[in-house]
Amino acid sequence: MLIVQKYGGTSVGSVERIKAVAQKIAKTASDRSVVVVLSAMGKTTDGLVKLANEISSNPCRREMDMLLSTGEQVTIALMSMALKELGVPAISLTGAQVGIVTEAQHSRARILHIQTERIEEHLQLGEVVVVAGFQGISQTRHQEITTLGRGGSDTSAVALAAALQAEKCEIYTDVPGILTTDPRIVPEAQLMSEITCNEMLELASLGAKVLHPRAVEIARNYGMPLVVLSSWSDAPGTRVVSEIPRRPALQDLELTKPVDAIEYDTNQAAISLLHVPDRPGVAAKLFSGIAEKNIDVDLIIQSIHEGNTNDIAFTVGKDTLRVAAAVADAILPALGKNSDPSLGEPEVRAEERAIAKVSLVGAGMIGRPRVAAKMFATLAAAEVNILMISTSEVKVSCVVNAEDREKAVNSLCQAFEVDVADISSSSATESSEVLPPVRGVALDRKQARVAVRHLPDRPGIAAKIFGLLAQQNISVDMIIQSQRCHSVDGVLTRDIAFTISQSEEETAYQILRNAAAEFGWGEVELQSGIAKVSVVGSGMVSHPGIAAKMFAALAASQINILMIATSEIKISCVVEEEDSVKALQTIHKAFGLSGNEVVKVPV
Numbered sequence: 001m002l003i004v005q006k007y008g009g010t011s012v013g014s015v016e017r018i019k020a021v022a023q024k025i026a027k028t029a030s031d032r033s034v035v036v037v038l039s040a041m042g043k044t045t046d047g048l049v050k051l052a053n054e055i056s057s058n059p060c061r062r063e064m065d066m067l068l069s070t071g072e073q074v075t076i077a078l079m080s081m082a083l084k085e086l087g088v089p090a091i092s093l094t095g096a097q098v099g100i101v102t103e104a105q106h107s108r109a110r111i112l113h114i115q116t117e118r119i120e121e122h123l124q125l126g127e128v129v130v131v132a133g134f135q136g137i138s139q140t141r142h143q144e145i146t147t148l149g150r151g152g153s154d155t156s157a158v159a160l161a162a163a164l165q166a167e168k169c170e171i172y173t174d175v176p177g178i179l180t181t182d183p184r185i186v187p188e189a190q191l192m193s194e195i196t197c198n199e200m201l202e203l204a205s206l207g208a209k210v211l212h213p214r215a216v217e218i219a220r221n222y223g224m225p226l227v228v229l230s231s232w233s234d235a236p237g238t239r240v241v242s243e244i245p246r247r248p249a250l251q252d253l254e255l256t257k258p259v260d261a262i263e264y265d266t267n268q269a270a271i272s273l274l275h276v277p278d279r280p281g282v283a284a285k286l287f288s289g290i291a292e293k294n295i296d297v298d299l300i301i302q303s304i305h306e307g308n309t310n311d312i313a314f315t316v317g318k319d320t321l322r323v324a325a326a327v328a329d330a331i332l333p334a335l336g337k338n339s340d341p342s343l344g345e346p347e348v349r350a351e352e353r354a355i356a357k358v359s360l361v362g363a364g365m366i367g368r369p370r371v372a373a374k375m376f377a378t379l380a381a382a383e384v385n386i387l388m389i390s391t392s393e394v395k396v397s398c399v400v401n402a403e404d405r406e407k408a409v410n411s412l413c414q415a416f417e418v419d420v421a422d423i424s425s426s427s428a429t430e431s432s433e434v435l436p437p438v439r440g441v442a443l444d445r446k447q448a449r450v451a452v453r454h455l456p457d458r459p460g461i462a463a464k465i466f467g468l469l470a471q472q473n474i475s476v477d478m479i480i481q482s483q484r485c486h487s488v489d490g491v492l493t494r495d496i497a498f499t500i501s502q503s504e505e506e507t508a509y510q511i512l513r514n515a516a517a518e519f520g521w522g523e524v525e526l527q528s529g530i531a532k533v534s535v536v537g538s539g540m541v542s543h544p545g546i547a548a549k550m551f552a553a554l555a556a557s558q559i560n561i562l563m564i565a566t567s568e569i570k571i572s573c574v575v576e577e578e579d580s581v582k583a584l585q586t587i588h589k590a591f592g593l594s595g596n597e598v599v600k601v602p603v
Contacts, residue, residue, distance in 0.1 A: 002123070002166045003028060006037040006133065006157035010174045011231035012075050013042035021172075021231055022082035025128060029088055033123045035164065037133040037157040038079060040071025061106035065135075065147045069094070072132035072153070080130045090128040093118070095145075098129070100136035100156065102146045109146035110214075111155065111254040112139060114163035133157060151212025158215040159253055162222040169224055172231035173210055174601055177238035178203070181441045181588050183599035185581055189588070190595035191235070195439055197242045198394055201363055202536045202570045203442050205393040211240070213393065217363045218254060220244060258364035258371045259416040264409050265359075266402060267424045268298065269321035270351040270388070272313040272483045273328055275344040276335055281555035283312060283564065285334060288552060289327040291545030295320045298357070299390045299397065300547055300571070302564035303482040303495065309344070312564070313388060313483040315357070315399065325350040349483075354402035355387065358409055360416065361395050372396050372479070373463065373470040374415060380460035382411040389462065389479045392567035437543035438535045438591045443584045445531040445577055447477070448505035449563070451497035452512055454488050454522030464519070465496060468511050474504045478532070478565040478572060493522070497563065499574060502528060530562060531580035534572040535587060547571050553590035559583050 005025065012018050018041075028034050048067050052059040076092035083090035099115025122129050133153025138144040148155050154171060161169035178200065179189040195203075197220035204213040210228055219226045223244045229237030276282050283302065290297060295316055303311040316324045328348040335346045365371045375396055379386060384407060388399035400408050409420050455461045462481070469476060482495040500508055509526045516524050540546040550571055554561060559582065563574035575583050588594060 001032040002035065002164055003032055004035045004037065004157055004161040004164065004166045004169045005172060006153055006170070007039065007172045007231055008153065008174070009039040009042050009044070011172050012038055012079065015078070018075070018078050018082050022079060022086055022088075024172075024231065025083060026086045026088045029128050035119060035123070035129045035131060035160055035166070036079065037131045037153055037160065038072060038075045039133055039153040041075050044071040044074070062144065065106045065145050068147055069132070069135040069145050072134055076130045076132050083128055083130070088128055089126055090130055091122055092130045092132075094132045095135035095156065096137035096143070098131050098160070100159070101139050102136035102148070104138040104140045104144060105146065106144070107147055108149040109136060109138070111136060111148070111159050113253050114159060116163050119160075119164065131156065131160065148214075151214060154212040154215035155218065155254070158218045158224060158226065162218055162224050163253065166224070169219070169226050171211060171215075171226065171228045173228060174230065174232065175210060175599060176230045176233065176235040177228045178210055178240070178440070179599060180439070180593040181584060182443065183601055185443070186585055186588050186594065187598040187600075188594035188596070189599055190593055191599075192238050192439060193236070194239045194241060196538055197240060197363070198569060199439050199536050199538055200240050201366065201393045202534070203440050205366060213366045214254070216240065217366055220363045257416070257418065258362050258368050259360045259418050260362040260364075261418050262409055262412045262416070262420045263359045263361055263423050264405055264420065265298075265357040265424045266354075266405060267317050268315045268355050268357050268399065269318045270313060270315050270355055270399065271321070271325055271328055272311060272349045272351070274311050274347050274349060274484055275309045276312060276346045278308050278310050278560070280558050280560045282310070282335060283561055284548060284551035284555040285331050286312065286328060287545075287548035289331055290324055291548040293320075293323055293327060294544050295324050295327075296544050297547060298566075299388060299399070300564050300566040301388060301390065301480055301483070302561060303480055303484070303497070311483045315355075315388070321350060355399050356402045356405035357397050357399050358405065358412065359395050359397040360412065363394050365396065366393055369466070369470040369473060369475045372476065373466040375412065376463035376466055377460075378411050378415040379408055380463040382407050383459050384408045384411075385457070385459050386462055386481065388483075389481050390565055390567060391477070391479050392570050395567055397567070436537060437539040437546050438537040438593070439539075440536050441584055441588045441591070441593065442534050442536065443531060443580055445580050446502045447499050447530050447532050447574070448502045449497055449499050449527045449530055449574065450505065450508055450512065451495060451525040451527075452516065452521055453495050453525070454486060454493040455496055457485055457492040457494050462496065464515070465512065468515055469508055472507060472511065474500060474508050476500055478563060478574070480563055480565060488522070495522075499530070499532060499563070529577045530574050531577045531583075532572050532574050533580060533583045533587060534570055535591070536570050538569050540571070541568055549590055550587055553586045554583060557582060557586045559586070
C-alpha cells in the first residue's frame with residue numbers, strides 16, 4: 001500500500017517544523033510505503049527571486065529554473081536526514097532523478113510522463129522517497145531543468161500518485177483542510193469533510209490557495225483520491241473526490257485532451273432586462289421574484305455599463321418563459337425611470353426565436369487560453385453567430401440560434417475530436433438534491449476588466465479578439481457579450497467585456513487597442529481596481545433562489561454589482577475592489593457557512 005504526501009513551504013519552514021513533519025512521515029511509514037514531495041522552506045523561493053532581480057531586471061527563464069530548483073533540494077536533503085535520525089530509511093531525489101519528464105517550457109512546464117523505475121526500486125528496499133516538488137527535466141536532448149510554475153509541488157505530488165497508482169495523495173498545508181472561505185478574512189470559516197473535484201477546480205481557480213487547479217485537474221482526470229490536511233494538527237481534513245473511475249497515468253500525463261465532450265441544450269429561452277438603473281438591489285429584486293415562482297435559471301449575464309444603466313440577460317426552460325417574463329415585467333415599476341431620458345427606459349424583452357446552448361466541457365481547459373479561442377473560431381468558420389457567452393473553469397458555453405445548433409455541435413466535435421451529449425431533458429440528479437447548494441465562497445482581488453465597444457454583430461469577432469489574446473498566452477476569465485445592439489453607420493454592433501489578471505491587463509489593453517484601430521472597432525476601455533466574488537456548489541443545480549440570495553445579500557450591504565456570470569455550479573459577481581472583503585463576508589454569512597470555532601492560520 002502506497003501513499004504520496006506533500007508538505008508545503010510553511011509546513012517545513014524551519015528545522016523544528018522539519019523535525020515535526022518527519023515524525024508524521026515516520027508514523028505513516030510504519031505500516032505502508034511512502035513517497036514525500038516537499039516545497040522549498042518558508043520564503044526561500046521569494047528570497048531567490050529577490051537575489052535574481054538584484055542581478056538582472058529581466059532574468060533569463062532558464063537560469064531562473066536553475067536557481068529556483070535549488071530551494072526544494074535543500075528541504076529534501078534536510079528531511080531525509082531528519083528521517084534517518086528517527087531510524088527511518090530515506091533517500092532524497094530531485095525531480096530529474098525520479099524521472100519527472102516535462103515540456104521544454106521554462107518556468108511553466110507541464111508534465112509529460114514520469115519514469116517510475118527508480119522510485120519503485122527504493123520503495124522495494126523499504127525506503128521513504130523524499131522528492132523535490134515543483135521541478136522536472138525536459139524531454140529534449142540536453143535534458144534541461146524545468147519548473148512547473150506556481151503550485152508546482154501540488155502538481156508534482158498528484159502526478160506522482162497517479163503514475164505510481166498510489167492509494168491516495170495527501171496534501172498537507174497550514175489550515176485544517178478545505179474551508180468554506182479564506183479564514184484570514186472570515187475566521188469562523190467551516191471545514192468541509194468532502195468536496196467534488198469540479199467544485200474544487202472552481203474554488204482553486206478563484207484564488208483559494210490550498211490546492212492548485214493543475215493538481216486538481218490531474219486528480220480528476222485519473223480518479224486519484226485527494227485528502228487535504230493540516231501539518232499542524234491531527235484533524236481529519238477534507239476529501240476531494242472524483243466521479244471519474246481510476247485509470248493508469250501513461251504518456252502525456254498533464255497533456256490530456258482539454259475538452260472531454262460537447263454538450264447541447266435546446267430547452268432554453270432567453271429574457272433580457274434592458275436599460276435598468278445601475279444601482280444595488282436591481283438583480284436581487286428580479287431573481288427573488290423568479291425564485292418565488294420556483295423557476296430554475298440557467299445562465300445569468302449582466303453586461304458592462306452604458307451610461308448609468310445595465311442590461312441583465314438570463315435563460316430559463318421553455319415551459320417557464322412566460323412566467324419568468326411576467327415576473328420581470330412586474331418589477332419594472334419598482335425600478336423607476338432613468339434620470340437621463342437619452343438612456344432609454346427599462347424594458348423587458350422575451351426572445352421569441354428558438355435558441356440552444358452549446359458547451360465545451362473539460363477540466364483540461366484551465367490555463368489554456370487557446371481552447372475558448374478555438375471554440376469561437378470553429379463557430380465562426382461554421383458561420384454560427386454567438387448570442388451569449390458564459391465561462392467557468394470546466395465549461396465554456398455559447399447560446400446560438402436553434403437552427404445553427406446541429407452545425408455548431410458537429411463542427412466543435414470535429415475540431416476537438418470528442419463526442420456529443422444532449423442534456424436538454426436532463427434534470428437535477430438525486431445526488432445534487434442532497435448536496436448543499438453552496439459549498440464555499442471565494443474572492444479574487446487581482447482582477448481587471450477590459451471592454452471593447454461597438455463590435456460588428458457577426459460570426460468571427462469573438463474568435464478574433466480571443467485569438468489575439470491567446471497568441472500571447474493571456475488567460476481570460478469571465479466573458480460578457482452585451483445583449484443590446486447598436487447601429488453604427490448602418491452596422492449592428494455589440495460590446496464584449498472580459499476579466500483578466502491585473503498582471504496581464506496592460507498587455508491585453510495594448511493588443512486590443514491596436515486591433516481596434518486596424519479593424520475599425522470602437523473604444524477599448526480598461527478598468528483596474530475590481531474584484532470577483534463567487535459562490536460554488538454542485539447542489540445549486542436543484543435549488544432555485546441561490547442567485548437571488550447572493551444578490552440580495554450584496555444589495556443589503558449597498559454593494560453594487562458591476563458584472564454577473566454563471567455556470568451550473570458557480571455564480572460570480574464583479575464588484576469594486578474596495579467592497580470585495582465586505583462582499584465575501586456578507587455572502588458567507590447569508591448562506592450560513594460560518595461555524596462556531598475560529599480557524600487559526602499559523603504565521
